[in-house]
Every structure is written in C-alpha cells, then in structure tokens.
Amino acid sequence: MEKGSLVVEEVTIDAKTELISKLAFSKEGDHWESTPNQEGDVVVAVDCTQDEAILAAGKSRELINHIQQLRKSAGLDLTDIVEVFFQEEGITYTESAVALNVSLFENKFRGSVPLPKNLAPEWSVVIRSDSVEVGGSKVDVFICRPAVSARDGLDELTASFLSTVDPSQVQEGQVLSCVIDGKDHSLEEGKDFWVSASKKAAALKSVSWM
Numbered sequence: 563m564e565k566g567s568l569v570v571e572e573v574t575i576d577a578k579t580e581l582i583s584k585l586a587f588s589k590e591g592d593h594w595e596s597t598p599n600q601e602g603d604v605v606v607a608v609d610c611t612q613d614e615a616i617l618a619a620g621k622s623r624e625l626i627n628h629i630q631q632l633r634k635s636a637g638l639d640l641t642d643i644v645e646v647f648f649q650e651e652g653i654t655y656t657e658s659a660v661a662l663n664v665s666l667f668e669n670k671f672r673g674s675v676p677l678p679k680n681l682a683p684e685w686s687v688v689i690r691s692d693s694v695e696v697g698g699s700k701v702d703v704f705i706c707r708p709a710v711s712a713r714d715g716l717d718e719l720t721a722s723f724l725s726t727v728d729p730s731q732v733q734e735g736q737v738l739s740c741v742i743d744g745k746d747h748s749l750e751e752g753k754d755f756w757v758s759a760s761k762k763a764a765a766l767k768s769v770s771w772m
C-alpha cells in the first residue's frame with residue numbers, strides 16, 4: 563500500500579484507481595451517534611451524553627414554557643413585567659437548573675430571574691399560579707405583580723408603606739421620604755429596599771447563584 567498498489571494472489575491492484583476506502587465508526591455505548599458521507603471517506607461522530615449543563619438547559623426551557631403559558635392564561639401582554647417564584651418539595655432540581663441558566667432567564671424576562679417562593683415579599687400579589695412538572699418533578703410556579711422588596715428587620719409600619727410603592731416609579735439609589743406616626747423616615751433604594759426580589763437577592767446574595 564505504501565507504493566500505491568496491493569498484490570493479491572499475484573494480481574496487482576492500483577490503490578488509487580481500483581480501491582475504494584470507506585470509513586466506519588466503532589462506537590462504545592449507546593450515547594454515540596455517527597454518520598458517514600455518501601462517498602464514505604468522512605465520518606462524523608457525536609457524543610450525545612447528557613451532562614448536567616445540558617439537562618439543566620432542558621429544564622430551564624420547560625420552566626420558561628410553563629411561565630409563558632401562565633402569562634398567556636392571565637391575559638398579559640409581552641410588555642407586561644412580572645416576578646416569578648417557584649416552590650418545590652425535596653430535592654431542588656428547578657433551582658439548580660435556574661442557577662446554571664441565570665442569563666437565559668434575564669434575557670427572556672427583562673432582567674427578572676425566577677426565585678424560590680420564600681424570597682417573595684409578603685405583600686407580593688399572585689396573578690396566576692399552577693402546579694407543573696419540570697424535569698419530571700412537581701413544581702409550583704407563581705407569576706406575581708412587580709413589588710419592591712424591603713430589607714429584613716424593617717419595622718411593620720415602614721414595610722407597610724413600602725408595600726404601596728410602585729417599583730416602576732423608583733430609580734436606582736432613590737431616597738423615599740414618608741411620615742409615620744409623626745416621625746420622618748428616609749428609605750434608600752439599594753439599602754432599605756430594592757425594586758424587585760431579584761435585585762435584593764443579587765445584592766444580598768440570598769442565593770449563591772445570583
């Protein structure tokens with residue numbers, strides 16, 4: 563073959579004009595997929611192993627689909643902003659999926675990221691909710707009206723005032739003033755409250771993946 567020919571039973575075969583070489587892929591395991599081109603001189607092999615990142619991306623797309631369905635059933639427009647929370651029992655499959663795809667949710671929902679339900683402000687108003695399956699696990703999903711989130715430990719009356727604030731009317735770092743029981747209060751965005759649960763979670767690292 564090194565000389566460009568092959569002798570079989572005293573018959574010389576020209577390797578360039580009389581031999582056709584076709585490639586094949588010898589796979590090990592069912593996670594491989596391969597296909598040759600028509601001439602057989604090229605074989606493409608793909609490792610179809612589903613690692614954690616691939617599985618998390620799939621679960622994230624499932625969650626996005628459920629959120630979109632809830633938005634649709636609530637009659638919301640594409641421009642309507644909501645906050646999304648979820649609650650799951652036992653192993654936190656959904657939270658793990660969201661943690662690995664934060665930028666995907668931020669791009670899809672204009673900076674908002676689904677958060678565990680315990681991070682929702684107590685005055686959060688649920689627009690629509692449903693119990694769905696994400697990756698085969700049961701998850702309760704809630705879409706809520708945007709609301710500011712107060713810092714932990716804020717007194718009840720001051721927190722009650724913040725519950726009336728429209729987050730769309732608050733600028734970053736803005737200071738709100740109010741009078742409660744004859745006493746002046748100044749509340750700074752980014753310190754005493756945040757315009758969303760996502761902003762608060764990111765600022766205080768309420769979840770390690772924000």
